Amino acid sequence: MATTSEHNDLAAPGADDGPTPSGGTPVQPTLGLVGWLRFLWRQLTSMRTALFLLLILAVAAVPGSVFPQRNIDPTRTTDWIADRPTLGPVLDRFGLFDVYSTPWFASIYLLLFISLVGCVLPRARVHLRAMRQPPPRTPARLERLTAYRRLEVPDEQVEGTLDALEKSLRRRRFRVHRHQPGTLSAEGGYLKETGNLLFHLALIGVIVGVAVGHLWGWKGDAIVPEGQSFAKTRFDTFAPGPWVDDESVPPFTLRVDRFHAEFEREVTGAGQFGMPRDFTAYVTATENGVSYEDEIKVNHPLEVDGATVFLLGNGYAPVITVRDADGEILYSGATPFLPQDNNYQSVGAIKVAAADPGLGFHGWFLPTAVITAEDGPQSVFPDALQPALALTAYEGELFPDGRPQSVFRLNTDEMTQLSDAEGTDAARLWIELGETVEIPGGRGTITFESLDRFAGLSVRHDPGRWLTLGAALLALGGLLLTLLVPRRRVFARVGGTGPEGRTVVTIAAMAKADDTGLDSLLDAVHDDLDPALVGQGSRAEKDEGR
Amino acid sequence: MNALDLALYSNYALYSAMAVLALAMLAYAGYLAGLMPARSERREHEKESALLSTREREEALVGASAGPTGSVESSGERVVASDDAGSSATSGRALDEGVSVGTRKLGGIAGSLAWLGTILLAVSVALRGLSVSRAPLGNMFEFAVVACLFVMLAFSLWSTRRDLRWLGLFVVTPVLLVLGVALVSWYTEAAELMPSLQSYWLVIHVTVAVIAIAIFFIGAVTGILYLAQDKVEQSGRTSFLNHFPGSKALERLTYGLHVVAFPLWTFTLIAGAIWARQAWASYWNWDPKEVWSFVIWVVYAAYLHARVTSGWSKQRATYIALAGFVCILINYGVVNLFFVSQHSYSGL
Ligand code: HEM
Numbered sequence: 001m002a003t004t005s006e007h008n009d010l011a012a013p014g015a016d017d018g019p020t021p022s023g024g025t026p027v028q029p030t031l032g033l034v035g036w037l038r039f040l041w042r043q044l045t046s047m048r049t050a051l052f053l054l055l056i057l058a059v060a061a062v063p064g065s066v067f068p069q070r071n072i073d074p075t076r077t078t079d080w081i082a083d084r085p086t087l088g089p090v091l092d093r094f095g096l097f098d099v100y101s102t103p104w105f106a107s108i109y110l111l112l113f114i115s116l117v118g119c120v121l122p123r124a125r126v127h128l129r130a131m132r133q134p135p136p137r138t139p140a141r142l143e144r145l146t147a148y149r150r151l152e153v154p155d156e157q158v159e160g161t162l163d164a165l166e167k168s169l170r171r172r173r174f175r176v177h178r179h180q181p182g183t184l185s186a187e188g189g190y191l192k193e194t195g196n197l198l199f200h201l202a203l204i205g206v207i208v209g210v211a212v213g214h215l216w217g218w219k220g221d222a223i224v225p226e227g228q229s230f231a232k233t234r235f236d237t238f239a240p241g242p243w244v245d246d247e248s249v250p251p252f253t254l255r256v257d258r259f260h261a262e263f264e265r266e267v268t269g270a271g272q273f274g275m276p277r278d279f280t281a282y283v284t285a286t287e288n289g290v291s292y293e294d295e296i297k298v299n300h301p302l303e304v305d306g307a308t309v310f311l312l313g314n315g316y317a318p319v320i321t322v323r324d325a326d327g328e329i330l331y332s333g334a335t336p337f338l339p340q341d342n343n344y345q346s347v348g349a350i351k352v353a354a355a356d357p358g359l360g361f362h363g364w365f366l367p368t369a370v371i372t373a374e375d376g377p378q379s380v381f382p383d384a385l386q387p388a389l390a391l392t393a394y395e396g397e398l399f400p401d402g403r404p405q406s407v408f409r410l411n412t413d414e415m416t417q418l419s420d421a422e423g424t425d426a427a428r429l430w431i432e433l434g435e436t437v438e439i440p441g442g443r444g445t446i447t448f449e450s451l452d453r454f455a456g457l458s459v460r461h462d463p464g465r466w467l468t469l470g471a472a473l474l475a476l477g478g479l480l481l482t483l484l485v486p487r488r489r490v491f492a493r494v495g496g497t498g499p500e501g502r503t504v505v506t507i508a509a510m511a512k513a514d515d516t517g518l519d520s521l522l523d524a525v526h527d528d529l530d531p532a533l534v535g536q537g538s539r540a541e542k543d544e545g546r
Numbered sequence: 547m548n549a550l551d552l553a554l555y556s557n558y559a560l561y562s563a564m565a566v567l568a569l570a571m572l573a574y575a576g577y578l579a580g581l582m583p584a585r586s587e588r589r590e591h592e593k594e595s596a597l598l599s600t601r602e603r604e605e606a607l608v609g610a611s612a613g614p615t616g617s618v619e620s621s622g623e624r625v626v627a628s629d630d631a632g633s634s635a636t637s638g639r640a641l642d643e644g645v646s647v648g649t650r651k652l653g654g655i656a657g658s659l660a661w662l663g664t665i666l667l668a669v670s671v672a673l674r675g676l677s678v679s680r681a682p683l684g685n686m687f688e689f690a691v692v693a694c695l696f697v698m699l700a701f702s703l704w705s706t707r708r709d710l711r712w713l714g715l716f717v718v719t720p721v722l723l724v725l726g727v728a729l730v731s732w733y734t735e736a737a738e739l740m741p742s743l744q745s746y747w748l749v750i751h752v753t754v755a756v757i758a759i760a761i762f763f764i765g766a767v768t769g770i771l772y773l774a775q776d777k778v779e780q781s782g783r784t785s786f787l788n789h790f791p792g793s794k795a796l797e798r799l800t801y802g803l804h805v806v807a808f809p810l811w812t813f814t815l816i817a818g819a820i821w822a823r824q825a826w827a828s829y830w831n832w833d834p835k836e837v838w839s840f841v842i843w844v845v846y847a848a849y850l851h852a853r854v855t856s857g858w859s860k861q862r863a864t865y866i867a868l869a870g871f872v873c874i875l876i877n878y879g880v881v882n883l884f885f886v887s888q889h890s891y892s893g894l
Contacts, residue, residue: 047855054848055866058841058873065834065881072831100832210830219827264737272737279741298741299825310827458827465829472816479812483805513854516798 044111045118053112060108064099067091071098113207120200127193134177135187138491145491147518148508149526152498158182161505161529165492168528172521174490182494189488195481202478205471212464215243219461225317225334225454229255229284235459236407249461250305252287259453261314263382274342274382281311281455296457306461313456315339315346316365318389322352324444330354334452337365338408343379349410350391350446351398358398359443361429362410363391369432377430387451389431393418393439418443487512488521552677553736556670560691560729563666566659567698567722573656574714580649581786645789653711660705660718664698671695677736683752684739686882690728692753694721696760712790716767747821751814758810759874762846765803766871769864772796776861797860801853804867808846815839838877845870 031039043049068077077097081088095102142148153161162184166176174188220235231253232238240249262278281296287305296302301310317334324330330352337348344367352359368381369388377390396415405411418440420427427440436447488511496504507525509518671692674682682688701717704710739748776793778785791799818839823829830836849870852863 047851048857051848051851051855051858054844054851058844058848061837061841061844064832065837069832072833267735267737272735275737276740277738297744299745299747299821301824301827308827312827460827462828465823468829469816469820472819476809476812476816479809483809 041118044115047119050112050115050119053108053115057108057112060105061099063096067096067099069097069099071101109207113204116200116203120197123193124197124201127190127197130193131190134179135175135185135489137179138183138185138493142491142493142506142508145508145510146515147510147522148506149522151505151507151526151529152502153505155501155503158494158503158505162492162494164529165507165525168525169490171528172525174488184490184492186490187488188490189485191481192485192487193482195478195483195485198478199475199482200478202471202475206468206475209464209466209468209471212467213241213462214464215241216248217241217460217462217464218244218249220249220459221312222457222459223313223315223336223454224254224256224457225336226256226259226452228334229253230457232459250287250307252285252305252307254286254304254309254457255284256281256455256457257284257293258282259314259455261383261453265383276382279311279314281314281457283309296455304459307459308461310458310460311455312458313339315344315454315456316367316384316387317452317454318365318387319449319452320350320389321447321449322350322355322359322439322444323447324355325442327444330359330444332449334454336407336454341379342382343368344382345379348408349406351407351410353398355395355443357395358415359439360394360396360398360410360412360415361391361446362394363389363429365389384451387433387448389429389448391429391431391446393427393429393443395441395443486515486517488515488518490521490525549677549679549736552673556673556677556736559666559670559673560725563663563670564722564725564729566666567663567718567725570656570659570663571715571718571722573652573659574711574718577649577653577656577711578715578786580652581645581789653714656714657705657711660698660714661702663718664695664702667691667695667698674736678738680739681749681753683748683756684737684743685732685734687728687732687734689752689756689878690724690732693756693759694725694728696756697721697763700757700760700764713764713767713771716771717764720763720767742825745821745824747817747824751817751821754810754817755814758807758814759878761803761807761810762871762874765800765807766868768796768803769800769867769871772800773861773864797864800864800867804846804849808850811839811843811846815843834881835877838873838881842870842873842877845873 068080070077081092081097091097095104099105139145151161162178162182165184166178166186169176169186169188172188174186175190176184176186178184218238218240220232220238222230222234222236224230232249232251240246258281260278260280260282261276264272264275264277267273279298282293283296283302284291284293285302285304294302296309296311298311301308303309315337316339317336319334320331321329322331331350331354335348335350337346339346346365346367347362348365349360349362352361364377366377366379366386366388367383368379368385369377369390370380370386371377377388394410394412394415394417396412398411398415399405400411400414403411418427419425420440429437429439429446431437431446431448433448433451436445438444439446488509490507490509492505492507494503494505498504507522509522511518671682674688674691678684683692697717698721701710701713705714771787771790772793775787775790775796778787779793790796818836819829822831822836845866849863849866852858852866853860855863
């Protein structure tokens with residue numbers, strides 16, 4: 001029966017393609033390339049694969065929460081790796097500091113989405129067909145279905161009962177069909193499957209929206225001291241998506257007029273003292289030559305010229321002046337220091353390139369400074385109650401090889417530290433607000449003139465976000481439909497004679513999965529029927545059964 | 547009354563709630579203990595009702611299919627079973643079969659105490675909210691208390707619709723535990739919010755998250771009871787679980803709870819993303835808290851999948867659901883306290 005040629009035709013070995021039924025030696029089906037591809041495709045699009053991919057996706061996402069991620073906190077990542085010279089580089093090789101952009105993470109979710117498409121499209125086809133076809137024929141023995149009722153109606157009312165049933169079911173949005181006289185088939189809850197397909201397809205929309213944001217979105221960050229402004233040419237960092245052209249970044253400017261910060265002083269109990277209470281940046285925006293004042297708060301970004309400006313950080317920018325031995329000003333300006341903890345203990349650097357040789361300071365800014373014997377200088381409150389700078393000084397080459405470097409750190413590779421007056425220890429400069437201090441080695445003076453705050457602003461543009469949001473909401477809608485709408489079939493069949501001129505009409509219901517509502521559905525349908533049709537007796541008996 | 551007084555009374559209400567819930571716990575424990583000696587009678591009953599197929603008995607116990615049946619003519623086993631369901635589900639007879647009056651009373655008392663504890667918790671949360679003039683969802687302590695309130699509220703409200711005395715101990719005990727830990731380790735003084743939390747999305751996002759977690763929690767409890775019941779049924783041992791709904795009913799209950807909680811969690815993710823864009827400029831940052839919320843979502847999606855995947859048993863699927871709840875615990879306990887995250891609202 002099973003000839004070799006037939007087996008050659010058998011391109012796709014499914015799970016059921018076991019040994020041949022004809023007895024004799026089972027012939028292994030030979031798989032051509034197409035056969036293999038089809039086999040793989042079937043494996044990939046099976047529910048079981050989808051389940052495993054989901055579980056693997058969950059596991060694969062976890063390392064990104066354990067290890068610092070470069071795109072979130074590059075400094076912490078670099079420090080983390082530097083602290084672990086053996087482990088760090090190995091983990092880095094496997095992308096554990098960029099989990100969500102590694103090929104292995106991408107391959108999991110891409111496989112999942114390929115599987116999803118391969119699974120959903122055929123199901124959509126089947127579903128469309130099912131929606132066009134009438135409900136299936138009425139089964140012969142309705143007593144076998146999950147729930148059923150037997151009604152006894154007067155003989156002459158049989159047709160009327162079926163009509164009334166049909167009306168009742170249609171009102172409940174069932175599709176009703178009578179394949180044969182004396183039978184009725186109805187099916188309802190097609191929306192369940194529609195919702196399921198909508199949910200899965202909308203997930204693809206979410207991914208597409210995310211991709212659009214990555215490709216055409218951009219972001220620029222800037223640290224802006226009070227009184228200063230910034231524009232697209234003055235971002236500290238600018239990260240455009242690969243397909244962004246520079247023209248699409250709007251040419252607005254934004255000035256930070258004033259920055260207001262407030263911290264908890266009243267509640268001194270656990271966990272609250274010194275917590276931030278309000279951050280507001282008062283700004284003047286200029287777009288297309290028109291200026292207006294506005295404010296930016298943490299949860300209230302500002303829309304400017306098609307981009308959105310967010311307030312993401314803040315800190316202090318001490319205004320510092322450095323003079324040479326002749327009193328000539330070499331450096332003057334607000335110098336942002338980067339906060340490191342909740343009390344705004346901040347690190348920063350002052351790079352005096354105009355000095356010869358180059359002069360550099362780095363160290364701490366402390367908004368509420370105290371010096372204790374155990375811990376040395378530290379800040380005990382985030383607000384500027386007792387501001388002070390604690391610096392060390394260096395001279396030499398500030399920018400070796402012209403390499404880019406952080407504005408908050410001094411590259412001391414080619415610099416030497418200045419010593420104190422005795423020439424024994426490294427010089428430590430402690431400068432309180434308004435003070436001027438001599439720089440050791442007769443290099444002049446440094447003055448802490450005044451204190452400004454800075455706003456850490458981020459300008460973002462994400463053209464995919466509405467697609468992502470819309471798709472996510474569609475997915476939620478689809479999910480609600482698929483989880484809450486029951487898919488049910490109801491049948492009726494006339495058959496058997498009851499007592500004195502009555503005919504038995506059986507109605508029954510079934511569902512695809514567990515469905516605890518079938519009995520109440522039948523009750524409701526039954527209650528819709530005119531008592532005159534179904535007969536008082538039947539109803540009375542039904543009540544007795546209660 | 548000033549803010550400090552209100553916060554103080556809020557704490558008094560919390561202590562009282564804990565005391566009452568402790569009594570409820572004892573009463574529920576006594577109730578379950580009372581189910582034990584009745585086992586021999588229970589066995590007898592089992593034999594008598596051997597006519598009922600397993601499925602129908604479970605329906606009777608769940609009471610889900612409770613309702614009037616068709617005409618008497620249709621008298622078959624099925625209709626008898628349904629009649630049984632109709633009466634026993636409303637009177638709770640099936641659960642209490644052969645249980646002493648004292649035990650039954652204890653169960654009732656436990657239920658009333660649970661209600662009282664719930665109300666006291668609600669008072670505590672309301673006073674806390676008043677004392678800070680905002681939704682009391684600003685730090686880990688407040689979050690934990692509100693989560694416990696929602697669990698108790700869900701349980702108490704649900705118990706007006708069906709007999710849940712069997713479930714009481716397993717809900718009240720963990721709630722008490724969490725309240726205790728919250729008070730001892732996470733207590734945070736009542737105060738205003740930090741700027742990143744000053745948004746109405748806090749109320750939307752966190753409230754829905756807490757409701758979802760409360761339901762996931764009850765679902766995890768019934769999931770564990772299902773696995774235990776399944777073992778008991780297969781071994782045929784006698785156990786107080788004999789008085790509980792059957793394994794199939796428990797499994798369906800577990801599924802039903804997850805079906806409610808999963809869309810709520812989906813909404814939590816969406817609302818969180820919308821808020822993240824407002825507060826942190828980007829709707830998704832792969833911040834540890836976001837990572838774990840995502841992991842939770844994916845694991846529960848896997849549970850819903852596993853339930854309909856051929857070749858996967860309901861038991862194995864339930865283990866995935868429990869893994870989902872473990873992820874919730876990690877997200878709350880471990881991520882808040884030990885991971886560097888933008889969600890630094892623990893107040894610790
Ligand atoms: C991004 C990945 C996916 C997610 C997050 C996801 C999520 C879900 C969720 C939450 C449900 C529950 C709805 C219900 O119970 O009816 C579901 C159902 C379903 N999913 Fe997926 N899914 C994914 C991928 C897939 C793939 C790849 C397939 C096909 C292989 C698939 C096939 C199904 C099927 C057939 C159901 C319906 C189960 C039923 O009859 O109730 N899904 N999915």
